[in-house]
Amino acid sequence: MYDLFFQKLQEKVPLTDQEREQIKSYLTPKKLRKRQYLLQEGEVCKAIAFVEKGALREYSVENGSEHILQFAIEGWTISDLFSFLTGEQATYNIDALEDAELVLITRSAHEELLKAQPKYETYMRLLITGAYIALQRRLTSNISLPVEERYTSFTEMYPDIAQRVPQHMIASFMGVKPETLSRIRKKMADQK
Amino acid sequence: MQTIAIIGASGNMGAAISKSLSKGNYRLLLCAQGQDKVQAVVEEIKSGHPAADVKSIDCSLEASWEADIIVVAVPFAAEKEVAQKIQEVANQKIVISISNPLNDTYNGLVTAPDTSAAEELQKLLPNAKIVKAFNTTFAADFATPVIDGKQADAFIAGNDEDALQIASELVSTAGFNPIVAGDLSVSRTLENMQLLLIQLNMKYNYNWLAGWKILHQ
Numbered sequence: 001m002y003d004l005f006f007q008k009l010q011e012k013v014p015l016t017d018q019e020r021e022q023i024k025s026y027l028t029p030k031k032l033r034k035r036q037y038l039l040q041e042g043e044v045c046k047a048i049a050f051v052e053k054g055a056l057r058e059y060s061v062e063n064g065s066e067h068i069l070q071f072a073i074e075g076w077t078i079s080d081l082f083s084f085l086t087g088e089q090a091t092y093n094i095d096a097l098e099d100a101e102l103v104l105i106t107r108s109a110h111e112e113l114l115k116a117q118p119k120y121e122t123y124m125r126l127l128i129t130g131a132y133i134a135l136q137r138r139l140t141s142n143i144s145l146p147v148e149e150r151y152t153s154f155t156e157m158y159p160d161i162a163q164r165v166p167q168h169m170i171a172s173f174m175g176v177k178p179e180t181l182s183r184i185r186k187k188m189a190d191q192k
Numbered sequence: 193m194q195t196i197a198i199i200g201a202s203g204n205m206g207a208a209i210s211k212s213l214s215k216g217n218y219r220l221l222l223c224a225q226g227q228d229k230v231q232a233v234v235e236e237i238k239s240g241h242p243a244a245d246v247k248s249i250d251c252s253l254e255a256s257w258e259a260d261i262i263v264v265a266v267p268f269a270a271e272k273e274v275a276q277k278i279q280e281v282a283n284q285k286i287v288i289s290i291s292n293p294l295n296d297t298y299n300g301l302v303t304a305p306d307t308s309a310a311e312e313l314q315k316l317l318p319n320a321k322i323v324k325a326f327n328t329t330f331a332a333d334f335a336t337p338v339i340d341g342k343q344a345d346a347f348i349a350g351n352d353e354d355a356l357q358i359a360s361e362l363v364s365t366a367g368f369n370p371i372v373a374g375d376l377s378v379s380r381t382l383e384n385m386q387l388l389l390i391q392l393n394m395k396y397n398y399n400w401l402a403g404w405k406i407l408h409q
Contacts, residue, residue: 025318
């Protein structure tokens, strides 16, 4: 239920059994079924979600079409951080692409843990800086790399995602038309 | 949309709460030992309200894992077993205690005066947000929350502000007037209030359709 969460945490910050139990007491285990929402635009994002099992996506809707900001598979974290930290309405939707098992950290649990456990604070700092760097890279690659290279780096970042997620969603994540992605994939397959 | 697991959904209170909450914008997971009986409750809800998001689920642990809010609608004597089953997945969740720890002859409570069924449940689920609610209303009141022209009050007690707020919304959805009575220790009073109401019901034949109403300016 919390195995992967603590495995990832302990990779960054080793914990004693007691510290692990203390952090665990603040966590909310939650199952989500395929197509269920964790967050809908206009609500307040109440929790950061860590994925123990399954796959989720975060997306916005502009002029009726979906734009995928992020996928989250095992070991990843997903939330609308702006809404979570400010209590303002979320601008993103988060839903499950597969049945999922999550570990949620609610706003109040987050605040209390930051005060109560310095190792949690360290982990969160590393997590959020990591997410910021990933975002910078995604932005850089989006504005500077050819689409083939972007697709390659995407499949490296999410190893088995292409088998788990429909192609039109990957196209949406990359900001290209599904036909474009299909052409690139064919071209890359021919080159192999 | 919040998901509510109702454990003991085939009982009188569990079924009444399930039917009432199906009127709100919630996803309901009904859970009880007799799957046939709980399925009958699901069918009844669906026949009256086809759009209701309600389903039966045979395992209290699975239902509670999926839920944001857990209603423990089992008798006080069965709470310990339920708590042991759901303990790990109830972490940080709102758990509603509805039970009244009556003795066999309905002339007293089995709990010591310095505790309550709700506080005992909190000890069993130390990381859950226990809220006392729906214990001062009879099962029949849910179908008729307005009695003799007056909307029955329903009292709520708990230690977590957000949880009290969410429980108040559930009580309103069910058609009662929610009154936050105080912290979880106020459950002692609330459970004794229902003891009195049960005794009065038997003495004066209210036909199990009676409730509390605070008169005030």
